[in-house]
Amino acid sequence: MIIIKATPNSEAGAMPDQKLLEEMGKFNEELVAAGVMLAGEGLHPSSKGTRVRFSGDKRMVMDGPFAETKELIAGFWIWQCKSKEEAIEWVKRCPGSSNEEGEIEIRQIFELDDFGSELTPELRASEERLRTELESRQS
Numbered sequence: 001m002i003i004i005k006a007t008p009n010s011e012a013g014a015m016p017d018q019k020l021l022e023e024m025g026k027f028n029e030e031l032v033a034a035g036v037m038l039a040g041e042g043l044h045p046s047s048k049g050t051r052v053r054f055s056g057d058k059r060m061v062m063d064g065p066f067a068e069t070k071e072l073i074a075g076f077w078i079w080q081c082k083s084k085e086e087a088i089e090w091v092k093r094c095p096g097s098s099n100e101e102g103e104i105e106i107r108q109i110f111e112l113d114d115f116g117s118e119l120t121p122e123l124r125a126s127e128e129r130l131r132t133e134l135e136s137r138q139s
Helices: 018-033 084-092 110-120 121-138
Strands: 004-005 037-042 050-053 058-061 074-081 105-107
Touching: 004 084, 037 050, 084 105, 110 121
Parallel strands: none
Antiparallel strands: 004 074, 004 105, 037 074, 050 058
């Protein structure tokens, strides 16, 4: 998962300019052509978001905006790369706004095998059924 961190501009609701949209569109086309990109979306600012905090049985709902811009997400991609190094090389090519600094985080998504023996054959079968159903809905 490629996590695009929020900036003061993205949190203010500023939309990218036409040049950046064109550059991002071209970059996304390259990712798709290479078989890397599985999904990707930009996110509205946290002022339009809500958090639900869990503490035991209690649930607390908090509406945005949220204070720590550096901890917020402005968008994401789901990529399938052969290695972390490949993902890093793609991220280095990512277009960015020329008028502000940005940060992108790379995180590996768990595979079923990562859960070890805690994932019983029954749980694995259930998870595989869910994934198959999701894939069929997306087709």
